[in-house]
Amino acid sequence: MKTVLVIEDDKALRENTAEILELSNYKVITASNGIKGLKMAEKFLPDIIVCDIVMPELDGYGVFKNFSEKKIKKYIPFIFLSVKGENADIRKGMNLGADDYVTKPFTDEDILSVIESRLNKVSRLHNFEMKKNDLTEVNNENEIKTLNDLKNFFDDNGVLFEFDKDEIIYREGDHSNYIYLIGEGAVKCYQIDEQGKELVTALYREDDLFGYTSFTNNIPHKETAAAIEDIKLYGISIIEFKNILENNHKLVLELIELLADNLSNLKEQLLEMAYSSVNKKTAATILKFAEKINHRPGDSIKVSRSDLASVAGIASETFVRALTLLKNEGIVQADGKNFKVIDLEKLRKIK
Numbered sequence: 001m002k003t004v005l006v007i008e009d010d011k012a013l014r015e016n017t018a019e020i021l022e023l024s025n026y027k028v029i030t031a032s033n034g035i036k037g038l039k040m041a042e043k044f045l046p047d048i049i050v051c052d053i054v055m056p057e058l059d060g061y062g063v064f065k066n067f068s069e070k071k072i073k074k075y076i077p078f079i080f081l082s083v084k085g086e087n088a089d090i091r092k093g094m095n096l097g098a099d100d101y102v103t104k105p106f107t108d109e110d111i112l113s114v115i116e117s118r119l120n121k122v123s124r125l126h127n128f129e130m131k132k133n134d135l136t137e138v139n140n141e142n143e144i145k146t147l148n149d150l151k152n153f154f155d156d157n158g159v160l161f162e163f164d165k166d167e168i169i170y171r172e173g174d175h176s177n178y179i180y181l182i183g184e185g186a187v188k189c190y191q192i193d194e195q196g197k198e199l200v201t202a203l204y205r206e207d208d209l210f211g212y213t214s215f216t217n218n219i220p221h222k223e224t225a226a227a228i229e230d231i232k233l234y235g236i237s238i239i240e241f242k243n244i245l246e247n248n249h250k251l252v253l254e255l256i257e258l259l260a261d262n263l264s265n266l267k268e269q270l271l272e273m274a275y276s277s278v279n280k281k282t283a284a285t286i287l288k289f290a291e292k293i294n295h296r297p298g299d300s301i302k303v304s305r306s307d308l309a310s311v312a313g314i315a316s317e318t319f320v321r322a323l324t325l326l327k328n329e330g331i332v333q334a335d336g337k338n339f340k341v342i343d344l345e346k347l348r349k350i351k
Contacts, residue, residue, distance in 0.1 A: 002119060003027040005046035007037030007063060008081065009055045013104070017050070020108050021115070034058030038066055045076075047122075048115055050102070052081045053089050064096055077118035081106075091161075095170060097177035097218065097237060100159055121157060121240070144248040147258065151207065153244070154181035158234030169211075169225040169233070176213040176221050178235035182206050185231025188307065189223045200310040202262075203228075203288060211235075215255065216242040228307075278314060282322035283350035285312040286332060290341050326350075 004026045008014040011032070018028040029044055031037035034051075035058050041049060049067070053060035060080055067078065080093040080101040090101050099121075100114050144150050158181060163169055169180075172191065182204055189202040189210065201223050204210045213221050218238050236244075245252055285308050309319035326332045331347050333340040341347055 001025060001027050002047040003029060003044060004115065005029045005031065005037065005040055005044065005049045007031045007034060007040075007049065007051040007055070007060070009033055009052060017111065020111060024112055026115075034060065034063040037063055038070075041067060041076075042070070048077045048079065048118055050079045050081060050111070050115070053093060054083070061093065061096060064093070064098055068097065075122045077122060079114055079118065094159065094161070094235070095174055095177055097175070097239075099237065124157075144244055145250045147209075147251075147254045150244070150251060150254075151181055151209070154209075154234040154236055155183070158236050161233040161235055163227040163231050163233070165227055165229045167227050169227065170221055172222060172224045173220050175218050176211060176238065177218055178211060178237055179209060179215070179241050180211045180233045180235050182208050182210070183232040183234055186228040187225055187231060188228050189225045190310065191223050198306065198310050200307060205291075209258070214238070215245060277351065278318055278322050279325065279350050281312040281314055282308075282319055282326065283331075283347050285309075285319075286326075286339060286341065287344075287347060289339075 004021050006014055006017050006021070006028060008017065008030070009032055014030050014032065018030050021028045029040055029046060031040045034055050037049075037051060038058070040046075051060045051063050058066075064078055064080075067076075077099040078097075080090065080098050081104055082089045082093070082101055083104050090103070093101060099118050102111055102114050144153055159178070160183075161169070161180070163185075169187065170176075184206060186206070187204045187208075187210060188200050189204075190198050190200045192198055202210070211221075211225065213219055216238065245255075289308065305319060305323070306316050308323075309316040312319055314322075323332070323334055326347070327334055329346070331341070331343045331350075333342055
């Protein structure tokens, strides 16, 4: 029988949650505030913790921080409870490294589904460790050998995050608790220079992985990530990802190839910014956004001129002048934030 620790200061909700879990054959321990909850976690070592965010004495963030620092037990999932609509609270909790969240009010099915899902993940992680040195099981269906296998793992097991267009996913300096796979939409990463100018460092589209400042360590992000359009992401925690790498060595080689490709693309971008003509930079940037954002050939590209200029590495005014030339030649159409490539071949031949 699995043990669940419920930390909730609302007595009625705490007792109701305990009753739901007990009726589903879980052993339940409860605590009325964060300080008591930490003591209960150390004493009973539960299989999973469900914790409210807003509490007196010690809030949910404080509980999680202390819980993480003390390393009470490896692989104890931590689930936050948050009032429906408080997206900022949820994202702060997930950025700290929590495993999942449930919004209040919740149904029996909501809480049971999340708990069952998290406990199943823990079970799979233990299985991965047990198979680490078992060479007879290299063809086991659970082994992740390729990037495609890894992406399927994200789809099946990742935490779902949803962001609206222009929302920040994480900021420079936030700890990199998750690696993400884009299920829908597109993402830009950028840095701000000393003059406050935004420099876009990378663009990612559906089926791309991003957020990997490190594959194995929770270190601060070096850039900010934001949604270019409404997006759905699937996140795997750094702890879980590190375990996957330790137990799937063939995958490491594929990730090295991915990093090598990213480095090569970055070098090309730097060379282009340094030596290409303004027209060439403008054309290459429009092509890059078309590749990343367009869902179908001929679709409009909805993106700000400042983003385009940032990727091109030129001033917005200079970019607008070059864009006007492309419009006059009938190569692109532009109306406000909407762009459409009319003649792809001509755009590629711009020098």
